[in-house]
Amino acid sequence: MILRCRQFTFSFPRPTLVMGIVNVTPDSFSDGGRYLDSTAAIAHGVELVRQGADLLDIGGESTRPGASPVPEAEELRRVLPVIEGLAREVSVPLSVDTRKPAVARAALQAGACLVNDVAANRDDPTMWRVVADAQAGYVCMHMQGTPQTMQLGPVYADVVREVDEFFAERQARLRRAGVADEHVVLDVGIGFGKTVQHNLQLLRGLATFKKHARPLLLGVSRKSFLGHLTGADVTARLPGSLAAACWAVTQGVHLIRTHDVAETVQAVRVTEAVLAT
Numbered sequence: 001m002i003l004r005c006r007q008f009t010f011s012f013p014r015p016t017l018v019m020g021i022v023n024v025t026p027d028s029f030s031d032g033g034r035y036l037d038s039t040a041a042i043a044h045g046v047e048l049v050r051q052g053a054d055l056l057d058i059g060g061e062s063t064r065p066g067a068s069p070v071p072e073a074e075e076l077r078r079v080l081p082v083i084e085g086l087a088r089e090v091s092v093p094l095s096v097d098t099r100k101p102a103v104a105r106a107a108l109q110a111g112a113c114l115v116n117d118v119a120a121n122r123d124d125p126t127m128w129r130v131v132a133d134a135q136a137g138y139v140c141m142h143m144q145g146t147p148q149t150m151q152l153g154p155v156y157a158d159v160v161r162e163v164d165e166f167f168a169e170r171q172a173r174l175r176r177a178g179v180a181d182e183h184v185v186l187d188v189g190i191g192f193g194k195t196v197q198h199n200l201q202l203l204r205g206l207a208t209f210k211k212h213a214r215p216l217l218l219g220v221s222r223k224s225f226l227g228h229l230t231g232a233d234v235t236a237r238l239p240g241s242l243a244a245a246c247w248a249v250t251q252g253v254h255l256i257r258t259h260d261v262a263e264t265v266q267a268v269r270v271t272e273a274v275l276a277t
Contacts, residue, residue, distance in 0.1 A: 004182045005137030006113035008093045016268045019055040019257040020048030024078040025062045042085040049090045052265035059097030063118050065151040075103050087111025101126040108134040125177045132178030139185045140170050144193025154193045160205035187217040199225045206251035219257035220244040246271040
């Protein structure tokens with residue numbers, strides 16, 4: 001299995017890729033405001049690569065539950081200097097975490113090679129055409145609703161089956177828009193329009209999604225369902241985050257998106273060593 005993101009190509013099977021998070025936002029649920037200054041954000045990204053990040057995901061708009069949308073101009077102001085700076089400083093692939101086609105286009109021109117789209121449930125194909133034109137990678141994430149509405153009583157008859165069907169339908173739409181399968185990553189969207197039980201059911205069913213023959217990405221880092229399960233504050237959810245990441249590796253997930261790169265790299269490498277024994 002191949003993943004192509006512009007000039008970067010990943011061949012699977014291979015060691016799990018760890019994607020470090022660089023939030024250039026004032027209101028992200030975990031680290032909002034810490035890296036709003038572009039110099040601080042660039043330095044943080046460089047440090048995450050030093051810790052072992054295989055990719056960096058740069059975002060300028062919080063998608064936590066209830067977050068307010070950010071104007072396009074403001075999102076561009078936040079992310080472009082960081083992407084341009086990191087493109088000069090590091091050699092790993094850069095992802096832009098955005099729902100806006102214009103931001104994605106500018107970020108790809110600035111040095112990004114992957115678009116992480118939490119709004120892959122969109123109907124408008126403009127984003128997909130931007131990705132296809134750039135031959136970029138694309139993270140197709142499942143979300144029920146929008147960040148403003150997604151946690152207002154999400155309901156599924158069978159969350160694993162419905163996410164599975166979503167992936168099949170989206171892959172067909174992506175192909176029609178010019179995005180080849182080799183450019184697509186799938187993400188079940190833990191916490192995006194799901195209850196705690198939905199999240200657990202998706203974690204338990206991760207192996208189901210291997211049928212799509214695409215790399216699977218999982219983002220569980222510090223998320224609120226871990227707090228519901230353990231009572232831990234957002235600053236104390238590293239153990240739960242690592243437990244979920246290691247479980248995901250045993251189920252065939254290929255990329256782990258995390259705030260805590262050094263700890264995650266160590267945890268997944270030990271997990272891989274056990275699986276290879």
